[in-house]
Amino acid sequence: MSGERKPAYPPLALWGIFLSVLTGVGVIFFGTSVSTPALLGGAALFALVLALALAVSRRSVQVEGGGTDPEGSPATVWLALSLALMMAGVALGLWLVLIGGGMALIGIGGVIRELRAQRAAGREARR
Amino acid sequence: MSAISPRPAVVPLRPPVGSRRRASLLEILSSTDHKRIGLVTMVTAFCFFLLGGSLALTMRAELQKPGLQFLTDHTYNELFTIHGSTMFFLFAVPVVLGVGLYFVPLQIGAARLLWPRLALAGYWLFAAGGVLMYSGFLTQQGAASFGWTAYFPLSDANASPGVGADFWVLAVILATTGGLLQSVSLLGTIARLRVPGMTMLRMPLFTWSQLATVFMVITGFPVLIVTMALLQMDREGVGIFSASPEGPVTYQHLFWFYGHPVVYVVFFPLVGVVGEIIATFSRRRFFGFRVTVLSLLAFSAISMAVWGHHMFATDQVSNRYFSLTSTALLVPAGIEYFGFLATMAGGRIRFASPMLFAIGFVLLFLIGGLTGIMVASPPLDYHVHDTYFVVAHFHYTLFGGTVFGLFAAIHYWFPKVTGRLLDERWAKATFVLLFVGALATFIPMFVLGSEGMTRRVADYLPLHHWTTLNTISTVGAFTIALGVLTFLVNLMRSLRLGELVGPDPWEGQTLEWATTSPPPRHNFTALPPIKSHTPLFDLREEGREPLREVGLEREVPREEVPA
Numbered sequence: 001m002s003g004e005r006k007p008a009y010p011p012l013a014l015w016g017i018f019l020s021v022l023t024g025v026g027v028i029f030f031g032t033s034v035s036t037p038a039l040l041g042g043a044a045l046f047a048l049v050l051a052l053a054l055a056v057s058r059r060s061v062q063v064e065g066g067g068t069d070p071e072g073s074p075a076t077v078w079l080a081l082s083l084a085l086m087m088a089g090v091a092l093g094l095w096l097v098l099i100g101g102g103m104a105l106i107g108i109g110g111v112i113r114e115l116r117a118q119r120a121a122g123r124e125a126r127r
Numbered sequence: 128m129s130a131i132s133p134r135p136a137v138v139p140l141r142p143p144v145g146s147r148r149r150a151s152l153l154e155i156l157s158s159t160d161h162k163r164i165g166l167v168t169m170v171t172a173f174c175f176f177l178l179g180g181s182l183a184l185t186m187r188a189e190l191q192k193p194g195l196q197f198l199t200d201h202t203y204n205e206l207f208t209i210h211g212s213t214m215f216f217l218f219a220v221p222v223v224l225g226v227g228l229y230f231v232p233l234q235i236g237a238a239r240l241l242w243p244r245l246a247l248a249g250y251w252l253f254a255a256g257g258v259l260m261y262s263g264f265l266t267q268q269g270a271a272s273f274g275w276t277a278y279f280p281l282s283d284a285n286a287s288p289g290v291g292a293d294f295w296v297l298a299v300i301l302a303t304t305g306g307l308l309q310s311v312s313l314l315g316t317i318a319r320l321r322v323p324g325m326t327m328l329r330m331p332l333f334t335w336s337q338l339a340t341v342f343m344v345i346t347g348f349p350v351l352i353v354t355m356a357l358l359q360m361d362r363e364g365v366g367i368f369s370a371s372p373e374g375p376v377t378y379q380h381l382f383w384f385y386g387h388p389v390v391y392v393v394f395f396p397l398v399g400v401v402g403e404i405i406a407t408f409s410r411r412r413f414f415g416f417r418v419t420v421l422s423l424l425a426f427s428a429i430s431m432a433v434w435g436h437h438m439f440a441t442d443q444v445s446n447r448y449f450s451l452t453s454t455a456l457l458v459p460a461g462i463e464y465f466g467f468l469a470t471m472a473g474g475r476i477r478f479a480s481p482m483l484f485a486i487g488f489v490l491l492f493l494i495g496g497l498t499g500i501m502v503a504s505p506p507l508d509y510h511v512h513d514t515y516f517v518v519a520h521f522h523y524t525l526f527g528g529t530v531f532g533l534f535a536a537i538h539y540w541f542p543k544v545t546g547r548l549l550d551e552r553w554a555k556a557t558f559v560l561l562f563v564g565a566l567a568t569f570i571p572m573f574v575l576g577s578e579g580m581t582r583r584v585a586d587y588l589p590l591h592h593w594t595t596l597n598t599i600s601t602v603g604a605f606t607i608a609l610g611v612l613t614f615l616v617n618l619m620r621s622l623r624l625g626e627l628v629g630p631d632p633w634e635g636q637t638l639e640w641a642t643t644s645p646p647p648r649h650n651f652t653a654l655p656p657i658k659s660h661t662p663l664f665d666l667r668e669e670g671r672e673p674l675r676e677v678g679l680e681r682e683v684p685r686e687e688v689p690a
Binding site: 008015 | 451
């Protein structure tokens with residue numbers, strides 16, 4: 001197959017430029033209003049910074065196959081549900097935030113364990 | 128599955144791994160496979176669509192004639208709040224991201240998602256958010272009743288006390304964070320996992336539309352998450368929006384900075400799907416592909432700069448600027464419509480069910496788009512602000528755009544996901560019922576709105592003579608429900624009895640059709656050369672059979688319907 005994977009930052013950079021132009025045009029209209037240029041200009045800046053980050057980060061990623069992703073990640077599910085419980089605790093009380101927080105710690109531990117196993121499997125596969 | 132193709136034109140990839148044994152529910156719900164994450168996201172979102180739709184039917188039944196029939200004002204407020212919230216936060220956004228999670232990696236030749244745990248966590252946050260939002264109905268003061276926009280100070284702790292309202296705010300944070308995580312995973316996948324040869328301009332239209340969507344999500348969604356966190360803090364007694372007289376307008380700025388782009392988030396990917404369906408069923412490449420890609424980027428960028436048109440009536444925004452940007456949306460939208468029509472104009476069209484839904488999308492969305500231009504004009508907006516005219520307008524964009532686009536996508540990709548075709552007769556019945564239902568439900572609302580019927584009100588007076596139009600609208604809503612019912616019957620029936628098809632029943636143009644149906648765990652055994660955004664179409668033009676090129680000719684059942 002010919003060709004290689006081209007960088008992905010140009011569309012985001014172009015998008016950021018579009019937003020910058022829209023902000024620039026707005027200067028004629030905005031007057032003393034702060035909210036509008038702040039939101040729009042912030043979005044433009046965010047897009048341009050992200051495009052820059054994509055441009056400078058050229059980390060190579062495995063292309064073929066599925067890498068060493070596990071088939072499933074119960075720890076991720078556990079962690080997400082723990083965060084949801086913590087969130088519900090904001091309305092229902094500190095007790096639920098604490099339970100959710102404890103569960104989240106276990107979930108983070110599980111995800112770290114999965115990532116370690118994944119890295120070990122990757123090393124094994126490369127050998 | 129056939130062996131890896133030895134042909135030099137083909138890039139051999141890792142063969143599928145894993146057995147064909149039926150996975151348990153736990154395995155499915157914790158899977159890192161993008162297809163499973165995408166599918167469970169879509170199925171869960173569709174369940175919320177049914178819930179939100181049933182709330183709409185209840186409201187339409189109440190509004191069929193003047194007087195309060197079976198709802199109180201407060202219950203009606205809860206219903207329209209949770210209906211709108213469900214349709215945005217729990218159906219439309221997750222469902223389009225779910226479609227993206229399933230098909231974007233397939234279209235770019237990737238074997239997996241980048242950061243699949245983010246996508247999985249995103250699903251669970253969204254699902255938990257949905258449960259939390261609906262839990263509000265079980266609380267003493269009921270669910271949130273301040274509208275899906277939660278305008279301040281209507282949403283503060285004095286005007287809307289109770290745990291149900293808190294649940295709503297927190298649920299929005301959860302669901303929106305879920306969508307954001309899934310979008311980050313999609314962005315990373317498109318940026319990093321495209322197969323060699325898949326340059327940006329060789330990505331299919333759907334992937335491009337999904338990329339533009341992701342740009343809007345990563346820019347707009349964090350603003351809503353922060354806004355909702357601030358709102359909750361305000362509800363807890365920390366003065367944020369209540370601290371100054373400008374607070375309510377600041378809230379509106381922040382909300383609509385998310386709230387307008389999200390309307391585009393929920394139909395943009397479906398513009399891509401519809402474009403691909405139109406090209407496939409017209410048997411030609413999409414007309415003006417590169418210009419359309421540029422217009423998608425411009426469209427999504429301009430959509431970030433139009434939020435103020437929701438605030439014309441506040442007199443606190445630059446109406447001239449937001450009117451200008453809102454009207455400017457016509458240009459990229461026109462380019463896309465021109466692309467749709469020009470593709471069909473030169474093609475040999477097959478009117479199969481996906482194409483019918485795609486045409487339905489084009490027609491109904493046009494009504495939404497044109498009336499959008501009307502409300503982009505401040506004088507007209509003053510007249511119809513907060514009336515049923517606006518309700519009709521956005522339902523043509525959301526129902527005509529999101530629902531018809533989604534049904535087009537489902538009918539198009541169902542054979543890829545299941546290996547079976549949906550029954551055409553049932554599908555056409557669904558199309559007719561949904562199309563007629565959409566016209567009957569929402570056209571009367573334009574008239575009602577311009578005559579002054581305000582939205583978010585459970586009752587109206589007989590002297591207004593609005594009963595006939597409301598009755599037509601209610602009958603239309605139940606026609607839509609019947610259409611959805613026929614779809615569900617077709618879905619259940621076709622999952623077991625649908626005609627078996629091979630990898631490519633429609634003569635598709637993009638890479639997802641170059642693998643088995645359903646695709647294996649890591650998607651491909653081999654890929655064809657990628658010279659454009661329509662690699663399979665290129666092969667056919669060269670007189671080569673795409674499935675043979677990737678070693679899948681034996682996967683085609685003998686009884687497959689000729690495309």
